[in-house]
Every structure is written in structure tokens, then in C-alpha cells.
């Protein structure tokens with residue numbers, strides 16, 4: 001059976017064992033945002049949480065529950081809908097939530113944290129870096145985004161296109177329905193940025209992407225822990 005790595009699912013004895021063996025925590029962040037007709041609205045946080053869980057299974061550590069708050073740089077919602085479900089929050093609000101969470105995680109005893117957003121607008125990426133830099137304590141914090149990982153398979157950031165569709169398809173196939181999109185690939189897709197998922201996305205590519213990105217994340221986690229141990233000496 002695969003080990004439980006999600007904070008909220010651990011029994012106290014399991015939490016104690018995992019943090020004692022590896023005092024690393026992943027904090028996955030995303031958004032509630034239009035991701036085309038074919039992907040769930042929470043894709044960014046769900047994807048990031050899944051990637052972090054795979055990293056923790058590979059290299060140790062615990063994964064904080066996904067943070068679904070994204071700042072107001074989002075793709076326009078589908079025009080045909082009466083209720084636009086994009087849910088942006090202010091930068092100040094998200095900064096405060098993340099700083100509070102990091103301080104609490106430090107008090108629990110984590111020595112390293114990876115703060116990573118799957119919502120990859122420039123402003124949210126910068127916010128991850130800023131919050132990480134501002135956190136001055138015994139816990140080392142690294143702020144990043146998934147587009148910086150998975151170089152070995154040429155992974156880049158997109159929006160509900162080849163990569164995001166493939167990754168969610170592998171992690172949570174029930175949250176992807178590519179047949180919601182027109183089958184005729186000459187019909188353009190609304191609010192999708194990157195290579196056409198109808199042609200280029202697959203569960204197999206998603207599996208490879210998850211393997212590569214989670215592998216890179218686990219390595220980053222080990223580096224961060226090593227830095228934190230070094231700083232203590």
C-alpha cells in the first residue's frame with residue numbers, strides 16, 4: 001500500500017513518524033479558474049497537490065492541503081455562462097494566508113517548506129517567491145511553480161492545454177472530459193493557451209510529466225533540508 005503523505009489524512013503516530021524521518025512540508029497553491037470546457041475549475045491546486053504527493057512518496061515529507069486561492073490574473077470565463085466561477089482573491093489576502101500557514105508549520109517543527117503554485121501567472125509566481133523570502137525563521141522556505149520543473153521532458157507552463165490536461169488526466173481522470181470540446185480541431189478552444197489538448201494531451205504524457213516533475217521536486221526538497229541542517233551547525 002502507498003504511504004499516506006497528506007497532512008489531513010495522517011494519524012498522529014503516522015505524522016510523528018513522517019516528520020521525524022523528514023521534516024519537509026509541501027504547500028501546494030492554485031486557483032479557482034476557467035480551464036476550458038474540459039478541465040475542472042480547481043485544476044491548478046488539484047494538479048499541484050497531486051504532484052507534491054508524488055514527490056513526498058518518492059523523497060519523504062508531508063503535503064499541506066491544497067490552497068485554492070489565486071490572485072486576479074485569470075483567463076476570462078466562458079462567455080456562454082451566466083455564472084462566471086473564477087474566484088480571485090487579493091494579493092494581500094493570499095500573502096497573509098500563506099505567511100500564517102508557514103509560521104504555523106514552523107512552530108510544529110518543519111525545517112524546510114516548498115511553497116509551489118500551479119496557477120502560473122507571473123504575479124502569483126512572484127508572490128510565492130516574495131512570501132518565501134520574507135519568511136525569516138528556522139524553517140527554510142523555497143517559493144516556486146511547476147513550470148520550473150520537468151526540464152528532462154521539456155515541460156513548460158500552459159493553460160488547460162497539452163501539459164495541464166495531460167497531468168490532470170493522469171492524476172484524476174474523473175476531472176477531465178476532453179469530449180466537452182469540439183472534435184473538429186479546426187474549431188478554436190475558448191480560454192486555452194498552449195498546444196491543442198485535443199491533439200497533444202494524453203494520460204501517458206501525464207504519467208511521464210508527473211514522474212519528472214515530482215522527481216525534481218523531491219530533489220529540491222532534499223537540497224532545502226540539507227541547507228537547513230547546514231545553517232544549524
Ligand SMILES: [Zn+2]
Pocket residue numbers: 035043044118119120158159160164
Ligand atoms: Zn492552470
